[in-house]
Amino acid sequence: MIKSVICDMDGVIYRGKQLIPGATDFVQRLLSTNTPFLFLTNNAEQTPLDLRLKLESLGIHGLTEENFITAAMATAMFLKAQKESATAYVIGGGGLMSELYKVGFSLSESNPDYVVVAKSTSFNFDQLKKAVRMIDAGAKFIGTNPDMIDPVEGGNEPAAGTILAAIAAATGKKPYIVGKPNALMMTLATRKLGTHPDNAVMIGDRMDTDIVGGMEAGMKTALVLSGVTTPEIMAHFPYKPDYVFNNVGEIDPQAL
Structure with missing residues (x-):
C-alpha cells in the first residue's frame, strides 16, 4: 500500500x-x-491559496488549496474548539488573521481573550509592549509554531519562536504552541x-x-x-x- x-x-x-x-x-x-x-x-503568514500560487510561480502545477494545511489553520481550529466567538490580539500576517475570522473570532486590542503570535516581518516594540500587558492582564498566550529561524535564499531569518521568546521573557509565561x-x-x-x-x-x-x-x-x-x-x-x-x-x-x- x-x-x-x-x-x-x-x-x-x-x-x-x-x-x-x-x-x-x-x-x-x-x-x-x-x-x-x-x-x-x-508558516502562518500565507493562506492555502497563497501557497498554491507561490508554487505555481515556481513551476509546480496541479495542486489545489485542499493540498495544504498551515499552522494558522490549525491554530484557528484549536481556538474555535476552546471557545466560540472569542477575541484575539494578533501578531502575525494576513493568513493568520484570515483563518481566525473564518472561525468567528474578532480581532481586538481591548482585553482580548487570547494573544496569538506568529512570524511577523513588521514586529515592533509597540506590539511587544501590548502583548506583554495583555498577557499580564489575563489573556491566554498562544503561538502558531516554535521555529526560531526560517531557511531563505542566502541563509536564515528570525521566525515566530524569536518573537515568542521575547514575550515569554517579559511575562514569565510560556505560550501554548499549536503547530x-x-x-x-x-x-x-x-x-x-x-x-x-x-x-x-x-x-x-x-x-x-x-x-x-x-x-x-x-x-x-x-x-x-x-x-x-x-x-x-x-x-x-x-x-x-x-x-x-x-x-x-x-x-x-x-x-x-
Missing part, C-alpha cells in the same frame, strides 16, 4: 523564493502515483487525509519539529538535508529519522 505523505515546505520544497532541486519531480511523482498527500507547514511538533497538528493532517498515522510518512528538514512531531504521532519520518539540519546537527538529537535524503528529489513515495 502506498503511504500517505505529509510534507513540510520551507527548506523542503523551497528556500524563500528559490525552488529546491528535485521538488518539481517529487510533486509530479506524488500526483502521478495518486499518493494521498498534504503540505503541512508551520509542529505538537501532535495535534499531525492529527489534524492525518484526519484531513482520512488515513492512520501508521500509514503515513512525515517529510521535513527540522529534527525538532518535523521529525519529532511525526515520530510522536506514530508516523514514519524522512529528513531532508536541504533546509536547516545538517548530519552534524542530526547527530546531537536522541532520536533519528527513518530515512535521510539530500532533498525530496531523491524520494520515491512508493518505496517509503
Whole structure:
C-alpha cells in the first residue's frame, strides 16, 4: 500500500523564493502515483491559496488549496474548539488573521481573550509592549509554531519562536504552541487525509519539529538535508529519522 505523505515546505520544497532541486519531480511523482498527500507547514503568514500560487510561480502545477494545511489553520481550529466567538490580539500576517475570522473570532486590542503570535516581518516594540500587558492582564498566550529561524535564499531569518521568546521573557509565561511538533497538528493532517498515522510518512528538514512531531504521532519520518539540519546537527538529537535524503528529489513515495 502506498503511504500517505505529509510534507513540510520551507527548506523542503523551497528556500524563500528559490525552488529546491528535485521538488518539481517529487510533486509530479506524488500526483502521478495518486499518493494521498498534504503540505503541512508551520508558516502562518500565507493562506492555502497563497501557497498554491507561490508554487505555481515556481513551476509546480496541479495542486489545489485542499493540498495544504498551515499552522494558522490549525491554530484557528484549536481556538474555535476552546471557545466560540472569542477575541484575539494578533501578531502575525494576513493568513493568520484570515483563518481566525473564518472561525468567528474578532480581532481586538481591548482585553482580548487570547494573544496569538506568529512570524511577523513588521514586529515592533509597540506590539511587544501590548502583548506583554495583555498577557499580564489575563489573556491566554498562544503561538502558531516554535521555529526560531526560517531557511531563505542566502541563509536564515528570525521566525515566530524569536518573537515568542521575547514575550515569554517579559511575562514569565510560556505560550501554548499549536503547530509542529505538537501532535495535534499531525492529527489534524492525518484526519484531513482520512488515513492512520501508521500509514503515513512525515517529510521535513527540522529534527525538532518535523521529525519529532511525526515520530510522536506514530508516523514514519524522512529528513531532508536541504533546509536547516545538517548530519552534524542530526547527530546531537536522541532520536533519528527513518530515512535521510539530500532533498525530496531523491524520494520515491512508493518505496517509503
